[in-house]
Amino acid sequence: MFETTFRNLDDTLRKDAGCSSELDYIEQTSWVLFLKYLDDFEADREAIAKLDGKIYQRILKPEYSWTTWACPKTADGKLDYNKGLTGDDLKEFVDNKLFPYLKQFRADAEHANTLEYKIGEIFHELKNKLQSGYSLREVINKVDELRFRSNEEKHEMSSLYEDKIKNMGNAGRNGGEYYTPRPLIKTIVKVVNPKIGDKVYDGAVGSAGFLCEAYEYMRNLKELTAKEYEQLQKKTFYGKEKKSLAYIIGVMNMVLHGIEAPNIVHTNTLGENIADIQEKDRVDIVLANPPFGGSERIEVQENFPIRTSETAYLFLQHFIKILRVGGRCGIVIKNTFLSNADNASIALRKQLLEECDLQAILDLPPGAFTGTGVKTVVLFFEKGNPTKRVWYYELNLARNLGKTNSLNESDLEEFVKLSKKQESSENSWCIEVKDINKTTWDLSATNPNKKDTTDKRTPQEIIDEIQKLDLEILKAMKVIKDLL
Template sequence: MTNNDIVQKLWNLCDVLRDDGITYTNYVTELVLLLFIKMEHENTQNGLLSKHKLPEGARWPDLTGRSGLNLLNHYRAMLLSLSQSTDKLIAAIYADAQTSLKEARHLEQLVKSLDAIDWFSAKHDGLGDLYEGLLQKNANETKSGAGQYFTPRPLIDSIVHIIKPQPGETIQDPAAGTAGFLIASDAYIKAQTDDLYDLNEKQRAFQRNKAFVGMELVSSTRRLALMNCMLHGMEGDDEGVVHIGNTLGNAGAALPKSDIILSNPPFGTAKGGGGPTRDDLTYETSNKQLAFLQHIVRHLKDGGRAAVVVPDNVLFDSGVGTDIRRDLMNKCNLHTILRLPTGIFYAQGVKTNVLFFNKVSQSATDSTKQVWVYDLRANAPKFGKRTPLLREHFAEFEIAYGKAVDGKSKRVDQGDSGRFRGFSRKWIADRGDSLDIAWLKDENADDAFDLQEPAVLAREAMDELNAAVDGLRAILAELGEELES
């Protein structure tokens, strides 16, 4: 049974819960509460964990050995018990966890179905890949919700391969989600160090407890991230690898400076006109991506490197957007932009990019001398269910990028007909510091536009309008006046 087979079988179990009125999203959450208990059992039985993390009475055999109301009542008690665990991490994982199941027979069928799966008949790396598969299914079914801007694993793996995290480096994701970037970075380091056995005990302890830190705003998503990290041997501090909090608030300001920051910040504008509440960000904006970009620049160590997924509006927004891009190019060497294909995120019309940059210093100026742009969007395949995005789609980009993590490998400008070109800082400045750079004629552009859903078009229009309002606010502020709400 392959990993995809397991995901499909798990997803088919959703039919069991339809009579209980359980939504797809609730089903994923319900399934993961059980999956964690099951996977802890499997990992202990197979010697992958030396000690069971769950207390007696709250383990998988405590579920398989019961039926009917006795099972449902015990499961409810288990969730409450785990939420009150003296282990801070277990308590955080099961904080406020409640079952949505009302029928005992549904829980019994879920437990039996999960128990029948041969988990180790296929090569997979734990709950992480399984959950990503479930989240993709959820996003495809609901076409909205948490999976709408889910970062595809092939893209994450390509970014991590380029950034090349090393043992001893601190790695941060200020918008951690289910911790995909952090787990992929950990997997990369383990692959380079024989699963950390090449390191001494002190170095191994650092990798397990201090190397990775993330922040997530949504408690249910953070729960999934903590489970994911634990099952990958990433323990973190007493609160786990991923902390709960608002990166654009005081909690984010307290995050440590890091050697590497990898992130796909949430898209959109702060609701109700409310922007970041921190006072350490230089430029005030309600655009969440622009605010996150400021956080990332501020929280990179000097000499640190970052890769950040951003939508197109970050590249061309006027007003404060221009100021933030200029500030980025002053303090950091923005050496590479990857224009991503449309359709790889679950909101089909969203156009995105990856910014690769290295921090020089917080007080530096003119750090960016040349920006290289790789256009993977023009004339790209139409990715979707029939044409899934694969790691191989990034192979030519990785070659063009070069082996140097800081973008300083010798590069070749492929000219007007190629996908990779270099642009001087002066050329960019003469264009008003817009980084929305394209030169290839996209034969699929009209079709791609026609396929966009009305909600996507409306969201893009709203983002542009909000950016214009931000620009007007900045002008009025300089004049000593305020724009009425």
């Protein structure tokens, strides 16, 4: 049912003049979904409080609750058309009363980590783009069919939401900004192996794919105690996101995965001077796919000792700084980082190798990120000790990757298996840091174990072979003809 509802939602949004792209579809779906989720969340809290003989104070005033303005019901549980707003009345209420009310929560909230603050932050960045109040009524009615009560329902909903994020990424030229392939994220999480008690961080959170997958991974490590579950909910996952839409999608994605009040802050991570990072700010795990190819302003670059306009290089400096000693990182970056000859690249590679143990480099094929042919690598490192040797794994696939033939977990199984002992194979090898050039600190490396499949025959030898095969075919055909 959920899948059909999601498909129908897009159909409705597509017909409205205010929505023109996949980005609009997910943005408008997100705020309506969030308010429906909030109503179900509060209903659950109210029921639990009642069982305990307590009174639950709802976050939203009654006139702004879902069951009042969006979907008031009759005694038999059907939509009360006498009370439910529609058309211009509905649009007027949403634009001029509901949104201003919800925006105010940001200023009134006691703390940025509260659900109240998240409500205010989300609606401070959003506006209702639906131009027709009748289209809005259709969207609301469809979303009202959805339920967020059981874990199964939340899981199905989160999977469908992930699909919407993927579609949004595929539709836009900056797809990788919103969507990192989930098989790759799951693989990075497995190799980094966060444990209960670790503080997990993504400073370029996007749609929160890394934090969501880390949550699923850690939640299933073992049977959790109530204290451990609460720690996962409130004191484990942290993120920062600069862009408004990505922030909203990230919060919604984490909510649908079961994290009630995500610790995601709407801010430009690179706007913070890394010299100001203190011990209390440090984290145990960094998982990220920071944007690359961007260009930061001079005043932002001044927040970093190695100045560069390349956003990914600034993020890498931030991640090294914010990790605790012994902290681990898995980060996606363009493969040109390994060999670029500019001063910033050289200085950053030197810092990485001297301050961290760069344990592994996963070399991904073109097309790993759907919609882009950019070559990327994943760096796995631990902060605190210099690197002595680096294990490389080159992902060689017998097919070209693309929208209809995307990366899957089985493609990465050998990498995960070999990474545990850093074994050599046809696709993997090691280099000693003492052997690399200390002027360039070049980390690019050619696979010495890869079989040479180049055809060494001369053109004449190939022609001779073809003629030989032709003669054999003619002889075989004559034999068959004689038999007939």
